[in-house]
Amino acid sequence: MNIDIPEGKDPIGYVWGEMVPGIGPAAANLSLAVYAHTTLGLREFEAARLRIAQINGCVFCLDWRTERDGEKVEAEFADAVLDWRATDRFDDRTRLAAEYAERYALDHHGLDEEFWARMAKHYDQREIVELSMSIGSWLAFGRLNHVLGLDVVCVLPSHRS
Numbered sequence: 001m002n003i004d005i006p007e008g009k010d011p012i013g014y015v016w017g018e019m020v021p022g023i024g025p026a027a028a029n030l031s032l033a034v035y036a037h038t039t040l041g042l043r044e045f046e047a048a049r050l051r052i053a054q055i056n057g058c059v060f061c062l063d064w065r066t067e068r069d070g071e072k073v074e075a076e077f078a079d080a081v082l083d084w085r086a087t088d089r090f091d092d093r094t095r096l097a098a099e100y101a102e103r104y105a106l107d108h109h110g111l112d113e114e115f116w117a118r119m120a121k122h123y124d125q126r127e128i129v130e131l132s133m134s135i136g137s138w139l140a141f142g143r144l145n146h147v148l149g150l151d152v153v154c155v156l157p158s159h160r161s
Contacts, residue, residue, distance in 0.1 A: 001149035011153045044097035050081045051101035058142035059151040
């Protein structure tokens with residue numbers, strides 16, 4: 001870890017809740033809102049989220065799988081996200097979500113008219129904004145956790161004691 005955490009403090013709770021109280025809780029609320037209020041389908045949501053996790057290298061984010069109504073994407077889904085250009089496991093919306101996440105993170109200046117035409121064909125304006133906000137959240141916060149070394153001390157909620 002790249003920052004000092006006081007003895008007995010949960011690293012995530014301390015950094016996201018106590019260390020910078022004017023920013024951390026607001027960031028945590030945005031991060032949680034992406035999951036609580038999404039209208040995107042689980043597969044497109046997870047394709048974008050996992051592609052950002054792969055780019056960021058966030059250990060926690062790579063291990064996480066979003067669950068909705070007891071459903072998660074299949075175990076091989078992350079491998080398909082890595083191969084989003086060629087996989088036969090994705091419909092157009094899911095493939096486009098993975099592509100958008102990658103381009104948003106690595107080449108946002110290259111999002112051209114052809115790309116936006118494809119987005120408009122498969123997503124309405126509200127969904128584009130929602131996906132953009134979600135990707136921005138994952139990019140920022142997954143990268144923050146990885147850069148500070150928090151991703152190796154995060155514990156999935158189902159694994160907390």
